Amino acid sequence: MGGHCIGTEKLKIGELAQKTGITKRTIDYYTNLGLLEAERSESNYRYYDPAMIDRLYFIEQRKQEGLSLGEIQNALNITSYEEIDVQMLRLKMQDLEHDVSSLLEQMNNQDTNNIQSIKKNVSPESIALMQSLLLLINT
Numbered sequence: 001m002g003g004h005c006i007g008t009e010k011l012k013i014g015e016l017a018q019k020t021g022i023t024k025r026t027i028d029y030y031t032n033l034g035l036l037e038a039e040r041s042e043s044n045y046r047y048y049d050p051a052m053i054d055r056l057y058f059i060e061q062r063k064q065e066g067l068s069l070g071e072i073q074n075a076l077n078i079t080s081y082e083e084i085d086v087q088m089l090r091l092k093m094q095d096l097e098h099d100v101s102s103l104l105e106q107m108n109n110q111d112t113n114n115i116q117s118i119k120k121n122v123s124p125e126s127i128a129l130m131q132s133l134l135l136l137i138n139t
Contacts, residue, residue, distance in 0.1 A: 010039065010047035020056045027056070035059055035073060092129060099126040 017024045030036045031046065036055060038046035055076070062072045 009050060011050060011052070013038075013046050013048065016048045016052060016056070019053055020060075022056055022060065030056070030059060033069060033073070035069065035076065092125070096126050096129050100130075 011019070013024050013027055016022075016027055020027075027036065027048075031038050036048065036052050036059075038048050038052075041047055058076070059069075059072055062075060063069075067075070
C-alpha cells in the first residue's frame with residue numbers, strides 16, 4: 001500500500017450521512033465551517049474519520065439544546081492557530097489601540113493616581129488583552 005492511501009476505515013460523505021441520518025448537505029456545511037474535519041483524497045473526495053460520527057451527534061444534540069453553531073464550535077474547541085479569525089483579532093487590536101491612545105491622552109491630561117477613571121473607560125476585554133500581551137512580553 002502506498003503511504004498516501006487513505007485507509008478503508010475512513011468514510012465518504014454519503015456513508016457518513018447514511019450512518020448518522022444527517023444530510024450530505026448539512027455535513028458539507030459543517031465541514032466548510034470547520035466543525036467537522038475531512039481528509040481529501042487525490043481524487044478530491046472528502047473522507048471522514050469514524051470519530052466524526054460522534055462529533056456529528058454532538059453537534060446535532062447541542063443544536064437541539066438551542067446552541068448556535070458558533071457556540072458549538074467553542075464547545076468543540078477546535079480553533080487551531082491557523083484558523084483563528086485574523087479579521088476578528090485585527091478588530092480587537094484596533095479596539096485595543098483606540099483604548100490605549102485614549103488612555104494615554106487621559107494620563108497626559110490628569111495626574112496618574114486617577115487610574116480608576118481610566119479603567120472605567122477601557123473595556124474589560126481590552127484590559128484582558130493588555131494583560132495577556134504583557135504576559136507574552138514578559139515571558
